[in-house]
Amino acid sequence: MKFSVKWLRDYINIDLSVEELSDALTFSGIEVENVEISPLAKELESVVIARVVECKPHPRKDSLYICMVDEGTEVRQVVCGAPNTRIGIKTAYIPSGKHLCDLHVKKAEIKGVLSDGMLCSEQELGLSNDHKGIIELPGDTCVGGKIVDYFELDDVTFDVEITPNRPDLLAIRGIARDISANLNIDTNFKEVKELDFYPDLTPSEHLVENLADRLCPRYLGTVINNVVIKESPLWLKKRLQAIGVKPVNNVVDISNFVMMEYGHPLHAFDIDKLSGRKIIVRKAHKGEKIEALDHRTYSLSDQELVIADSEKPVAIAGIIGGVDSSITESTTSILLETANFDYASIRKTSKKFKIFTDSSYRFERNLSSDTVPFIASKAIEMIIDLCQGKPISYQDSYPSREILSDVGLRISRTNQLLATNLTKEEIIAYLERLQLKVIDSTDERIKFSIPHFRKDLTREIDLIEEVIRLYGYNRVGQDSKVVTKSLTDKKRFKITRQITDFLFYNGFSEAINSSFTDKNSTETLKITEEDYRNSFIDIENPIGVDSSVMRTSLLPGLLKNVMLNISNGREDIKMFEIGKIYYDCHDKPEEKVFLTGVIVGNNNPKHWQINVHNSDIFSVKGIVQSLLDCLNKRVTYIATENSSYLQKGQEIKIISGEKIIGEIGKLDPLIAKKFDLQQPLYLFDINVDLILELYREKDLVYTEVVRYPEVERDISFIVSKKISHSNLLDTIKSVDTDYIKEVRLIDQFKGKNIPEDCRSLTYRLKLSSSAGTLTDNDIQQLMNNIFAKLSAEYTINKR
């Protein structure tokens, strides 16, 4: 549904910005889909007022003039063929290079004379059908001004979505009414005259015969004579054009205008073409045909409601008129149809014939029969005014009045449901803004009568909804101190599950051990006195000496579990525990969640197809790498030698920023011996609380996929064992950041043909470019650069 701001302001005196009006609509429940400059204003944007300062005939063609035109800033030469072209005329000028509707105005030679721009007729400007000559503006018009401003075409068009329960909002008056209620500003609707205001308009008995009053609850026909069919005045066309309705002629434009104003369709017949000069509302006869205004012929069954004359259908009721009885330029008498139809029947017929008109769209939403006299009167008034029409007779078939039931509302129920504290007076004030009227009331209950255009209000809850709509959905609860917030630590919840699941799916079994331990547990691991793991929290009344303190590490428990399972005959063990450790930190007890894992034996079980791989430090490092990658933790792994229980040269610290968040390593064989552990044991120990502290939610943003193929290239070289992989990797990656997508170490070789203190490494590079397929040349160049950079920084030998 479209409306323009200027049209809206015919009914309500508002001076709001587009944003303010959008907000007012939004909080009325009217969704704003689009806001734009009115089409006509947009089209005429570049047209300015200009004065012809020179005018002489074209030497090569009689009917043409060569004019010099002052358009405010410059004087331009224009060739024009309009007969009224003359010196001094003020008219509309469009410069070359601009568009007027679909016409692109170009600088061109016309019969050998340069024409820079164009002078326009009213028709060309879309203002009227007048194409006799260029538009003539009064002498006092300001040269250089915009045509849009002069004709006040600058309007803003809103396209809004109306929910199906609110046909009353398919009307610009309806929207004004809702905004008025929402902002508590009065409307300035003009009173519509009663039909008996018109002295010559007399009731008739022979105009309308309603044979289907169940499907047509009301039919008001009015005959208007002396009608002059012509073009509508500019103001009316502006209104219609602003909402995208094409002006046709005064009678058609008036019916469109009134429909948009009231949301209730109406139709005009040429009464001279109605056989018997009367209307019969009836079901169609099987096999009857009608050619509709869309120039298609419809074959009717006895299910459809038609408007007929004494012989044949002249319209498919409420949906579309027939061609034969339509208004033409020669029409002088019309029969104006203002009626209401059963919405279900309209919908059925419209669906059956696949005809969807502004009219069917509204009727199928259950309109009110009581709007009928208003639209009739408004249309009559306009037809008298704009078509010199003389209303002479009417007949109003309205066999059973439409009566809307009164609706009651309980104050306590309203407040309970809405969480408000509204008084009876406040509730009444809100609903009266919507033109509901109090019928009667007690302290607790108010009974309202419903205005005829609000058929959707039938139950208490409907009224409660209207109250909160006007009170404000977002105002509810604003004055209460309660802020609803979640107490769940979602990050911890999610990450804990992610970690446990990751390890589970990678072959680890979860252990849960006692929180108690004995003091010797750290002694065995040679943990130094000052380490936090020796700041035990002692239990005053322990259950035994081996559980006299709280655990400060998950490792002793897991080592115990490993021993148990080895003694049960297990060889390959992967276990982890995620749980709290407790220690004394400056006289306050601290509780931290740690994740500790151990691997003993083979990394994978024996399988007929796959070789067994002994676990080593890289098995456990790989697990931690993948785990932390999943948690989006950017960390570095640094070789260290300061843990008392890890074997020298088999110890890695996991660093994030300044903080050590964990370690990876191999249990020192001497310590393993104390546990009677023969096999190598690899472990990781990670502070989960620190991970949570440093965790950032993954910021997943799509980066464009390179559309060109990836190329793989290997680079192999011999280098001193002292140079670390991570240094080499950094160097390779630093050569180019655009083409190198991935660098992967795929081989290490020591021994034969390689010096004792050296190793040979092979890296595989994935290369691609978003600019195009990489040529052999590009690739060779890049590989050379990499090799040059490596050679510059280290002593390497290409293999």
Added chain:
Amino acid sequence: MNREFDDLLHELKQSLKIAENDYDLNNIRSQFLGKKSRISKMMKQIGSIEPAKRPLFGKKINEIKQQIDSLIVSRADEIEQHQYEETLAKEQVDLTMPGVQPPVGSLHPLTLMRRELEDIFISLGFDVVEGYDIEDEYHNFDALNTPENHPARNEMDTFYIKASNTRPKQSNNRLLLRSQTSTMQVRTMENNQPPIKMVSIGRCYRNDKPDKSHSPFFHQMEGLTVDEGINFLDLRDILIKFARLMFGESIQWRFRPHYFPFTEPSAEFDIRCFKCYGEGCSICKQSGWIEIGGAGMVDTNVFDIVGIDSEKYTGYAFGLGIDRITMLKYRIPDIRLLFENDLRFLEQFR
């Protein structure tokens, strides 16, 4: 002439017979149809033939060419079919042999239960909060309406933290290991105003001699709802919803009056024994009912202590023994099995 053609075809057939692959076939094609083939040479001789016979000759050559081509093509189809069958035969394997399985470990049964509880209560609109194991007397007892000398305050049951040099003994509020997750009721209400709807799962400690149903540390879930208009029916409703989600729609239940210092009225919540259906068995200790947890309406004294308006708000609280429910659900006879971490036990829970 015809003789020559017959020879040619015979020769072709011999060659095709020994052809094995596309390479051989391509050679044959160029040998018999290529520029230097005999047929090409014959074609070139057309000039030397008397004009009247030329059309017939040309027609004959074309026929032979087509014949050669179709023989080669049909042999190519044969070879392709043969290769396809060979591939199928080669890839006949014993499909009962094991696939390459990525390794899978196991999740601890308590973790499985914890997740199930969390998911159930999240679906019922509860927040999940975390608490501390090391608490003080105030949060474990006093604030829960269990002042000193209260008969319910069994000192013997509670582990106390030993005072240290740096942490002198505070005789009026000693540190301890919480004996119940109900401490989380106090912690949550101290820090938040209603509406509150939370559960908290955690470890508790009691100085019990370990046996098949007791462990000095164990796990509980605490639930708490505080809002305007919360009533006893809300409590019963939420626990029945929980029991149905956990043990099935057809579960039978009952509430028994009970006593807890921090709720009033207080109750214990039983479900029908899912093994004997009420007949009496070892799981239900012949009673036909299994106790699931304790519950009640939050005592107004607790509200007063934590500073929540007890006239405006009401609430309910409940506590469930997680180890106990886990043992019931998985039919684990001895609580100690849960903490031994024997892989033969753990690996049953995948």
